[in-house]
Every structure is written in C-alpha cells, then in structure tokens.
Amino acid sequence: MTVRLNSLVREIDTGKGEVLLDKGESLPYDELVVATGATATKLDIPGADKEGVFVLKTLRDGITIKNYINEKSCRRAIIIGAGFISMEMSEGLRNLGIETEVIYRGDLPVSRWDPEFSKLVLDELGKNNVSFITKTSPLSIEGGNKSSLRLITDNGNYEGDLILMALGVRPNTELARNAGIAIGTTGAVRVDVSQRTSGERIYSVGDCAEVYHRVSSEWVYIPLGDIANKQGRVAGSNIGGNPMEFKGVVGAQSFKVFGLELAATGLDEKAAQKVGFDTASMIIWGTPVARSMNLKKDRLGLKLIADRKTGKLLGAQAIGESGAVGRINTLSACLWAGMDLDEVGYLDLAYSPPFGGAWDTIQIAAQALKRKM
Amino acid sequence: MTVRLNSLVREIDTGKGEVLLDKGESLPYDELVVATGATATKLDIPGADKEGVFVLKTLRDGITIKNYINEKSCRRAIIIGAGFISMEMSEGLRNLGIETEVIYRGDLPVSRWDPEFSKLVLDELGKNNVSFITKTSPLSIEGGNKSSLRLITDNGNYEGDLILMALGVRPNTELARNAGIAIGTTGAVRVDVSQRTSGERIYSVGDCAEVYHRVSSEWVYIPLGDIANKQGRVAGSNIGGNPMEFKGVVGAQSFKVFGLELAATGLDEKAAQKVGFDTASMIIWGTPVARSMNLKKDRLGLKLIADRKTGKLLGAQAIGESGAVGRINTLSACLWAGMDLDEVGYLDLAYSPPFGGAWDTIQIAAQALKRKM
Numbered sequence: 001m002t003v004r005l006n007s008l009v010r011e012i013d014t015g016k017g018e019v020l021l022d023k024g025e026s027l028p029y030d031e032l033v034v035a036t037g038a039t040a041t042k043l044d045i046p047g048a049d050k051e052g053v054f055v056l057k058t059l060r061d062g063i064t065i066k067n068y069i070n071e072k073s074c075r076r077a078i079i080i081g082a083g084f085i086s087m088e089m090s091e092g093l094r095n096l097g098i099e100t101e102v103i104y105r106g107d108l109p110v111s112r113w114d115p116e117f118s119k120l121v122l123d124e125l126g127k128n129n130v131s132f133i134t135k136t137s138p139l140s141i142e143g144g145n146k147s148s149l150r151l152i153t154d155n156g157n158y159e160g161d162l163i164l165m166a167l168g169v170r171p172n173t174e175l176a177r178n179a180g181i182a183i184g185t186t187g188a189v190r191v192d193v194s195q196r197t198s199g200e201r202i203y204s205v206g207d208c209a210e211v212y213h214r215v216s217s218e219w220v221y222i223p224l225g226d227i228a229n230k231q232g233r234v235a236g237s238n239i240g241g242n243p244m245e246f247k248g249v250v251g252a253q254s255f256k257v258f259g260l261e262l263a264a265t266g267l268d269e270k271a272a273q274k275v276g277f278d279t280a281s282m283i284i285w286g287t288p289v290a291r292s293m294n295l296k297k298d299r300l301g302l303k304l305i306a307d308r309k310t311g312k313l314l315g316a317q318a319i320g321e322s323g324a325v326g327r328i329n330t331l332s333a334c335l336w337a338g339m340d341l342d343e344v345g346y347l348d349l350a351y352s353p354p355f356g357g358a359w360d361t362i363q364i365a366a367q368a369l370k371r372k373m
Numbered sequence: 374m375t376v377r378l379n380s381l382v383r384e385i386d387t388g389k390g391e392v393l394l395d396k397g398e399s400l401p402y403d404e405l406v407v408a409t410g411a412t413a414t415k416l417d418i419p420g421a422d423k424e425g426v427f428v429l430k431t432l433r434d435g436i437t438i439k440n441y442i443n444e445k446s447c448r449r450a451i452i453i454g455a456g457f458i459s460m461e462m463s464e465g466l467r468n469l470g471i472e473t474e475v476i477y478r479g480d481l482p483v484s485r486w487d488p489e490f491s492k493l494v495l496d497e498l499g500k501n502n503v504s505f506i507t508k509t510s511p512l513s514i515e516g517g518n519k520s521s522l523r524l525i526t527d528n529g530n531y532e533g534d535l536i537l538m539a540l541g542v543r544p545n546t547e548l549a550r551n552a553g554i555a556i557g558t559t560g561a562v563r564v565d566v567s568q569r570t571s572g573e574r575i576y577s578v579g580d581c582a583e584v585y586h587r588v589s590s591e592w593v594y595i596p597l598g599d600i601a602n603k604q605g606r607v608a609g610s611n612i613g614g615n616p617m618e619f620k621g622v623v624g625a626q627s628f629k630v631f632g633l634e635l636a637a638t639g640l641d642e643k644a645a646q647k648v649g650f651d652t653a654s655m656i657i658w659g660t661p662v663a664r665s666m667n668l669k670k671d672r673l674g675l676k677l678i679a680d681r682k683t684g685k686l687l688g689a690q691a692i693g694e695s696g697a698v699g700r701i702n703t704l705s706a707c708l709w710a711g712m713d714l715d716e717v718g719y720l721d722l723a724y725s726p727p728f729g730g731a732w733d734t735i736q737i738a739a740q741a742l743k744r745k746m
Contacts, residue, residue, distance in 0.1 A: 214721075226724035226731045247719055254723035263723040325728040326699025332721055333703050337710030346620055348587075348705055350627035350636040351599035355698040358599045 012179035014199050031201045031239045034176050034189060035232070038169035038207035038223050043080065047141030052149050053163045056085060065164070074098055074161040076147050080138055081166035082109040084255040084262075087121065089164055090130045091258050101131040101158055103138065103151065112253070112264055114303050116283055117319040121257060128258045133158070169223055171208040184210045186221035193245040195235040203239065205231035212248035215266045215314055215335055216275045222249060250335040251315070254325045263328035266315030266335045269305055278308040282369040286361030288323025290353035302327060302365045304341075308373055311340040313366070323355075327362055341370040385552035387572050404574045404612045407549050407562060408605070411542035411580035411596050416453065420514030425522050426536045429458060438535070447471055447534040449520050453511055454539035455482040457628040457635075460494065462537055463503045464631050474504040474531055476511065476524065485626070485637055487676050489656055490692040494630060501631045506531070542596055544581040557583045559594035566618040568608035576612065578604035585621035588639045588687055588708055589648045595622060623708040624688070627698045636701035639688030639708045642678055651681040655742040659734030661696025663726035675700060675738045677714075681746055684713040686739070696728075700735055714743040 008022040018028040040055035042048055052072070054065050068074065077093045079086045082104040093100045102109070102125070108118035109125070109132065125132050136155040144150035147159040171188040182198035184190040189204040191197055193212060197204045206228035210219040227249055237244040254263035272279045283303045300320035306313050316331040318324035334344050345366035351358055381395040391401045413428035415421055425445070427438050441447065450466045452459045455477040466473045475482070475498070481491035482498070482505065498505050509528040517523035520532040544561040555571035557563035562577040564570055566585065570577045579601035583592040600622055610617040627636035645652045656676045673693035679686050689704040691697035707717050718739035724731055 224724065226722070229731050230719055247716065249721040252721045252723040254725040254728055256725060256727040261728070263728075265721075265723060323699075325723050325725070326696075326702060328723045329699060330702040330706050332723065333706035333710070333712075336716070336720060337706070337712065339706075339710065343620065343709070346603055347709060348622040348625045348638075349599070349702045350625040350638060350698050350705065351597065352627040352629060352698070354629040355627055355634070355636075358602050 034204040036172040041167040076160040078160040086166040087257040203235040261324040284365040407577040409545040414540040449533040451533040459539040460630040576608040634697035657738040
C-alpha cells in the first residue's frame with residue numbers, strides 16, 4: 001500500500017481503471033473506494049468569507065477555531081443553526097466564558113426531537129446563559145463596533161468576534177458524479193450492502209455515501225462517524241476477499257448539551273408517515289432510577305412511535321439528566337430486531353433500584369402506547 | 374373483590390374448588406393464584422434464633438433491621454454470604470458507620486460474574502473498609518464480649534451486634550405441593566406461559582414459580598421483583614379474559630455496590646455448557662465514554678459468552694463505575710431477539726463521545742470474540 005499525502009484526485013477514469021491526480025499523474029486501481037466525505041454547509045451571504053466566520057466539520061476546523069479564540073481573545077460568539085453541532089458548540093463556548101447567541105430560522109432547537117423535549121433544551125440553554133434567537137435568517141456579515149463582526153439578519157443585528165455556521169453537511173459527490181457513478185435520491189453516492197457503487201470495482205463509504213435504514217427499508221443519508229467506520233470496515237473486508245454485508249442502521253443518535261442527554265433512534269412521526277406507516281406515539285415521563293431512590297428528582301422523558309397496523313416499534317426519543325442514551329441503545333436493539341410493543345413492554349431488563357424501576361420507563365411507555373392504539 | 378388481611382390459607386381443596394383458611398373458614402374460588410413467594414434461607418445452626426440475627430427478604434425485615442440498629446446503637450455487623458443482597462447491605466451498613474465483615478465459604482463475592490470482575494468487587498469492598506473473610510463456614514452463634522453476638526466458624530470467631538444471613542431464598546411451595554400441584558425440577562411451582570399450574574383453574578406467579586429462560590430454553594428459578602411483576606400482570610390478564618402469554622426472560626440482573634455498577638444477562642459459561650452449548654468467551658476492557666473524553670480514566674469491563682456452533686450471543690457481564698447497566702440492557706434486547714455476534718458487532722448505537730466511542734465496547738467485544746472463535 002502506498003500513501004500519498006497532499007495529492008488531489010481530479011478525475012476517475014473508469015474506462016482505463018485509473019485516477020488522475022492534480023499533478024498530472026495517473027494511478028491505476030484494481031479496486032477504488034470513494035470516501036470523499038461531506039462539506040459543512042456555508043451560507044452564501046455577503047461577508048461569509050470574512051476572518052472569524054467558521055464551519056466545524058474536520059479536526060482542522062476545530063483547531064483553527066480554537067486558535068482563533070485564543071489569539072483574538074474572543075468574547076462574544078454567534079452560532080447560526082440549532083442542530084446538535086450548534087448545541088455542543090454552545091456548551092463548549094460557554095465553558096470558555098464566551099457570550100454565546102444561537103440564531104435560528106425556526107422556533108425550537110434540535111428538530112429531530114419532539115417539541116416538548118426541544119423546549120427543555122431551550123430551557124437548558126437559557127439556564128446556561130446561551131441566548132436563543134428564533135425566526136431569524138442571516139442576510140450578511142459586516143465589520144462590527146463592539147466586536148469584530150456584525151451579523152445582519154431579517155430580525156435585527158448581532159455582534160460577535162466569531163460566527164459559526166452550524167447548518168449541516170452535504171455529501172461530496174462531484175468526483176463520483178463526473179465518473180458516471182450513480183447518485184441516490186438523497187444526493188449521496190448510491191451503494192449496495194457490500195458498499196459497491198454502480199461503477200465497476202468502485203466502492204463508496206462514509207459521509208459521501210447512502211446507508212440502508214432497517215426501519216424505513218429505504219436508502220438514506222445519515223453522515224455520522226460510527227456509520228462511516230462500519231462502512232469502511234465492510235468495504236475493506238470485501239476488497240480483501242472476505243465477503244461481508246453491511247446490515248444497515250436504525251438511525252441511532254445522541255448528544256449532550258450542558259446537563260442534558262438527548263438520544264433518538266428509528267423514525268420520527270414525519271419520517272414514518274412519509275414511508276407509509278400509520279403512526280401512533282406517546283411521551284412518558286419516568287425516572288432514570290427507581291422512584292424510591294430518586295433523591296434528586298431526575299426525570300426521564302421517553303417518546304415512542306409505533307405502527308398501528310403491526311404494533312411494531314418505529315422510533316424512540318429520550319431526554320434526561322442521565323439514563324437517556326442507555327434506553328435509546330436498548331430500543332435500538334429492539335428496532336434492529338423488529339420488535340413490536342408487546343415485546344418491548346415485557347423485555348427482560350436488569351432491574352435494580354439505582355438503575356430503574358421494576359417496570360422500567362421503556363416498558364411503561366411501550367405498554368401505555370399499546371393501550372392507546 | 375374482597376381483601377382479607379391476617380388470614381392464612383391452610384390448604385387448597387382442588388376437588389371442591391375452595392381454600393381453607395386458618396380460622397376454619399372455607400372460601401370458594403373460580404380461579405386461584407398461588408403467589409406464596411419465597412423465604413430467605415436461614416442457617417440451621419445453634420443460636421440462629423438469637424436476637425440480632427436477621428434475614429432480609431420483606432419490607433418488614435428491612436424495617437425490623439433498621440429499628441434494631443437504631444435501638445441497639447449497633448456498631449459492628451456480620452453478613453453471612455456474598456451475593457448481591459450481601460453487597461448492597463454491606464454498603465448500607467457502612468453508610469451508617471457500622472463496621473462490617475462479610476463471611477463467605479468461597480473465595481470471591483458475586484459468583485455469577487467472572488472472577489476477574491469479582492476481584493474488582495473485592496477491591497471495592499476493601500476500599501470501603503468492608504472486611505471479606507473467605508473459606509469460612511459458620512458453626513454457631515453465642516453471646517459476645519465486645520459485641521452482643523459472637524459467630525463461631527471453622528475459621529475463627531467474629532463478634533458483631535447484628536448478624537445478617539444473606540444466603541438466597543427458596544420458593545414457598547408447601548401449599549401447592551400439598552394440593553397436588555406439580556413442582557418443577559428447580560423446586561418451584563411449575564407453570565406454563567399463561568402462568569397456569571397443573572391444577573385446574575390454578576395459576577402461580579412470583580418468587581414461588583418457575584419462569585421460562587429464552588436463552589437456555591429451560592424453565593428456571595429466578596426470584597426477582599421485575600419478573601414477579603410481569604407474571605402477576607400475565608396471570609391477571611388471563612383470569613380477566615384477555616389471553617396473554619409471558620414470553621420469558623433472558624436472565625438480566627444488576628446491582629450497585631459503593632462506586633461500582635454490576636450487571637449480567639443471559640447464561641454464564643457453566644450454565645450454557647450445562648444445556649449443551651459449546652461456549653467461547655472473552656473479556657474486553659473499554660471505557661464508558663470515548664477515550665478522548667475520558668478524563669477520569671473510567672474503565673468498563675465487558676465479558677461476552679457465545680455459542681461456537683451458531684455464533685449466537687449467549688450471555689454478557691459488565692462492571693464499571695458507569696455504563697455497565699445500559700450496555701447489559703442493550704445486550705438483553707439482543708439476547709431476546711437471538712442475535713449472533715455479527716449482528717451485535719455492527720449494531721447501530723447512539724454514538725456521541727460523552728457516551729461511548731465510535732465503536733462502542735459492545736461492538737468491540739462482539740467482534741473480538743467472533744475473531745477468536
């Protein structure tokens with residue numbers, strides 16, 4: 001194996017079975033893996049290229065932001081967007097003592113979660129002195145007065161020494177597209193369960209490729225690090241001569257924001273209805289430990305979504321100071337196996353008062369939703 | 374429904390379909406549920422009935438012990454046995470400032486877990502000033518000098534104001550047995566998935582009854598509170614006219630001792646080999662959060678047991694300061710669904726650095742064990 005650093009592939013020549021490098025060189029391949037990743041979305045507004053305006057996708061992005069904060073003694077920051085990168089960065093910036101404002105075109109942060117849970121995230125931001133400005137769209141960026149930058153929006157102007165655009169990513173598919181490799185409906189490279197593309201002897205993995213969703217039975221675009229890792233392993237195994245299939249994902253995801261854990265898996269109602277499920281859903285408020293042990297009065301919110309026709313679990317969302325991720329991982333295994341609410345409601349879990357009730361919140365929620373259906 | 378307190382059932386007359394109460398009264402039944410529970414094992418040694426010698430099974434036992442501790446200003450306690458009740462009580466007693474010694478006939482506490490994990494429990498007891506006396510069997514109990522009681526053993530004498538026998542429980546089956554109801558090979562009341570016994574219109578649930586183990590496909594005796602709850606619900610539903618089956622258990626269990634979480638599910642090697650599996654197993658030491666986040670250097674130990682023939686997961690054990698129970702619950706759902714190591718190794722879990730690595734310890738362990746097989 002040869003590693004070539006600082007070399008850019010300009011083109012894939014599928015006819016000749018070689019890639020053309022930026023230095024005019026060409027390199028033959030027996031098998032090729034397209035792992036071109038994704039690019040963080042940057043708003044195309046005037047001033048977006050000013051010093052102090054960042055996106056956060058790569059390790060290098062992170063280091064660049066950190067250095068900038070230190071060198072410029074950054075005091076105020078503006079984050080555009082309200083997904084989990086925005087939430088994580090707002091915590092990181094506040095921990096450095098930087099005044100932080102989140103600017104969002106919608107109403108509530110982290111739209112994958114139920115509004116009831118998003119409101120708690122909003123409260124948590126407030127408690128930690130993060131301003132959350134709603135229904136606001138950026139128009140341009142100029143130099144500021146009190147701070148080095150000023151964000152002009154349709155709802156007032158905001159100043160900061162740093163502006164982070166946390167608006168999601170889009171897959172880097174240009175190289176594949178130009179080589180005639182099929183792109184899926186999601187806009188990412190179409191692959192099969194072996195990670196093979198439509199191109200002969202060409203694989204694709206990671207943030208540029210689609211992935212199979214076991215609950216919706218559709219190919220989706222979920223650019224997450226754990227999925228990229230698995231896809232890379234599968235492609236490598238197939239190229240190495242050990243045939244292997246990637247069994248897909250159920251859409252598990254989590255993040256932490258200050259004192260809150262949030263996790264979700266499967267489909268939310270909108271996504272489930274879009275693929276034809278007749279959904280029922282319910283939120284249950286339980287505790288992460290048995291009520292008798294719950295001295296701190298911690299609460300655990302769990303929302304389940306199920307299919308009325310089959311009774312099958314379709315998705316789950318959880319929020320709490322603790323215990324949310326563990327529950328969602330358990331429910332992810334349930335989704336993986338295609339369990340229905342009857343099974344989830346009577347699952348055998350490791351009961352002990354410091355870790356849950358004799359009926360865990362998972363079981364209570366599954367039974368309650370079943371009764372409702 | 375009539376509730377009769379302070380009434381003891383002396384006998385079940387299955388011919389007449391009635392129960393005979395202690396006061397000579399008889400009570401007819403349409404359906405009967407035998408929920409006679411279990412009795413904590415008490416050593417049959419001289420002095421076992423002395424004041425200050427306890428078992429802990431019921432809420433009343435707990436209150437009695439608490440009152441005794443307060444009234445007698447208890448300073449030293451002896452616990453006989455080293456299961457999870459012993460562990461939980463050693464923590465409870467130490468938290469009250471009581472000197473605590475655990476007396477055990479074996480070498481290591483909590484024998485369900487691998488010796489490597491049990492040794493960490495032993496360390497945790499030591500750190501919290503609980504003495505653990507091994508290879509020691511009690512012979513009798515007398516009055517003491519420094520404390521009110523003295524435990525005479527085959528390995529020296531130990532004094533304490535309180536002696537707790539934490540030696541497990543046995544099912545209360547006398548009433549069922551006398552009525553001719555079938556008792557299983559485990560010694561508990563034999564039931565089917567509807568909680569019906571061999572007696573006509575007679576059900577049994579809880580700590581007196583057997584339960585179906587989905588991994589071993591055998592009827593076993595696991596007297597735990599969450600299982601009793603489920604069985605009661607199933608019997609009630611069947612009696613009430615809504616037919617329902619209890620889908621069984623996978624043997625999930627957990628407890629906390631001082632700063633450690635322990636959890637286990639499925640079969641250990643001995644139990645798996647006993648029912649004919651050709652086992653392979655492996656312990657992996659990971660972390661409960663991503664290595665990049667693990668400032669406290671917490672470790673998470675995970676042991677997996679699998680079947681060489683089918684590659685199926687058979688059991689799991691975990692230990693750590695955090696994250697053990699969540700992992701075991703996820704693996705319990707995997708066991709419930711009968712997953713093999715390939716599936717467990719590529720399960721979709723909610724990855725985020727504060728809650729695990731891109732490859733979680735679950736996935737690393739499943740893949741490592743698969744390679745070993």
